[in-house]
Amino acid sequence: MTMEHYIQRFARLNANKNRKMWTAVTTHRAPHKPLLLLAVLDLFAQDSLTTNLIELSPELVEIFDLYWHKVRPPSQRGSILYPFYYLQSEGFWHLLPHPGQESALAVYRPNAGLSALNTLILGATLDDDLYWLLCTSESRHLLRTVLIDTYFAPELHALLLEQGAVNAAAYQYSQELLTKAHTVLKESTQEVNDIPPPVRDQGFRRVIVRAYDHRCAICGVRILTADGHTAVAAAHIIPWSVSHNDDPRNGLALCHLCHWTFDQGLVTFSDQYQVKTSPQLASTPNLPGHLLTFAGRPLIGPMDEALRPFVDSIRWHRQEVFHGR
Template identity: 30%
Template structure:
């Protein structure tokens, strides 16, 4: 069984780029718990809050339920569910899972494969991370799921996986004149820019193109906040800050809150701005709106 290929082909509801990371998040969480205790079953009532937090932080902005992946991941052959009545999930409702004493864990065949080849766990996790989330979130997602990975591991070859455009970073930094489009940070050591990154607007992991019109030059902090949905870009090309962000320190005000309503810095004339379709995708699928009102000058 090619388990990484199976992890890469989880059946998910998709439509026009709508994010549906429910199954990958549960799979990552289950791998983390397996790493801690290979024989433990995960009672739905005991892990429900953990899964809620993962979905709230790394899923789309709309409300969702952890019962959905807990039930439906069974169909992908990597997960099993049992109740007090025996094998099989009672359904995708929270009440049914709670009242039946439902508990899940990795499928027996997968557990056996992990015992034979412990490195398989890292390859599975890396496949899920690479296909569903931007690199800026990988390490903290591992921590949230309780996973410890060796990031030097080579990713498995999955049929159909695209190759990244290695020249994109330089193209994007040039387009934005080597400064963060949100705050203007332009740090260098000698002639080498430091702390500046090319941030995809429509995530590459979900099919977004490696093109300047799908990217921003952002400092490391604002790249992370952009991928977490704290920051966004309005139709008018201004920075949006979600009302859900709370920060009382001077640093939070100066680095995040004051950005609300600020126009983007760049791109320079003659270079393509963010395509409207990519901006709309980020607003709908990543940004945790509504946005704060613009800060008075």
């Protein structure tokens, strides 16, 4: 198939057109399919799709969510399930079942949920012609323009293009952070004030959450929802406002509760990477529950030992933030 064929396919996506639900901002159509395709274009731009298989990965979900929040209110969540499943009706997107699950996939319906779909498929493949077209930046740019111009109001065009640029820059920044962490032998404070905060934040988060495999460094919880949302966030040990340092070794993956207690100085680590809890946790009228049981536990570190936190960063947190009495 030619590029012109896929331009026509991208410009004529079948979408819900309930005008009571979808405003002029999304041209009175559900934006799920074009947003997922924008996210897929970003994965191609990152060279993340070296084979013709698009997995329902947390990275894809995160990029989809970033686009979603540009076009819908924060209170309105969008599920990647529906476009990932229903894009197969467009003719160029094909769900690839696990061996032996072909019959089960044939009778699957989205109301069964994303977890059920994940048990049935390896991911999605594209037409071979489309896959090879998307490996070139010129084709991606053209199809990105078609999606944005066709399905979104003019006032959103610049925002969506900017989000794509941020996604690309954040990926590049994350790769630079990893490279420097593996090549620089001593601690260094990198001045990156010229990098936009959205790029820094997304790039740092990408490195930390993946390095810790979505697991909290203090309590060990690892929860990924069926639609790919994670329970952990990326936390700086020495805050960015103080250190201006996004080195992964100045970071931890922490769940929301542990992140708060760490920032409040109620937990920290020893130089031997053991959890220390503040006496303030147990002071009246607190009911700290399981938090006290973390004392003495080892830090649950990154899968790559080279990204283990700097001792000097841990020491700074213990001396400057932690309430030792």
